[in-house]
Amino acid sequence: MSTDPGWGAWDVTVAYGGQVALEGVTLAVPQGSVSAVVGGDGAGKTTLLRCLAGAVRARSGRVEAPPQREIGFMPTATGAWRELTVAENVEFVGAAHRIRGKELRARRDELLEAAGLEKVLDRQAGMLSGGMRHKLAFSLAMLHKPRMLILDEPSTGVDPVSRVDLWRLIAQAAVDGTAIAMATTYLDEAERCATVLVLDGGRVLQSGTPDEVMADSPGTITATHQPPDPELAWRRGRIFHTWHPGPPRPGEQPIAPDMEDAVVAAALSSLSRTGSEPDKDVS
Known part of the structure; x- marks a missing residue:
């Protein structure tokens, strides 16, 4: 495993117009571990993750992350295209990352087998169960072997069995050295993470x-x-x-x-x- 470059957000403040969304928030996201962010609606979880991904600019503080091409992002709304088949979803995301041919097929087979989706390549994503769609979205976010993976409530609304499967995939990605920042609605998941940041109204309650x-x-x-x-x-x-x-x-x-x-x-x-x-x- 490579030396941890010190990724994360330090004393970050984000404001939308006159509304402060984050105030002095710090979250370290080291390689090879999962950092959990928890809090209620409007706590600032998604804003913090988008800040790490480079989609939101901090008004003050410091954000350190790999280049955007080396970040994987799984949004709350699954991150898969319902009209495309599983194979077409992989090809579409692969093209965006310039992964083609044998390299794409090898990576597709590796990820989909781990997710239990290798037998549904020709099925439209919209016809998959909710748990299967979430596992597909996770596989798409991991397709280009990102150094940092950002997951926005990846298991919300997923059945218990699929949630266990999804958490197994997340844990394996961390074991393989990926730095993972994850917002979660499940506190039992947060308890299994390396660190936990509790937000409320854009401020840190506990960490x-x-x-x-x-x-x-x-x-x-x-x-x-x-x-x-x-x-x-x-x-x-x-x-x-x-x-x-x-x-x-x-x-x-x-x-x-x-x-x-x-x-x-x-x-x-x-x-x-x-x-x-x-x-x-x-x-």
């Missing part, structure tokens, strides 16, 4: 390894069947987890947070400081 994010969870989290304050509670199966900003109270038994607890607690802590209405949809 670090999954263990660091969970260990730095603010306040106290408890499990209960009857939360004392429904605005500070969220359902976990048959019980509720509830949060308050201070240390454990007398007789209170705090629980060790998982990634979902840590992200919700970070959001509630931020809201308690600003006085905003709680919104626990931070996936």
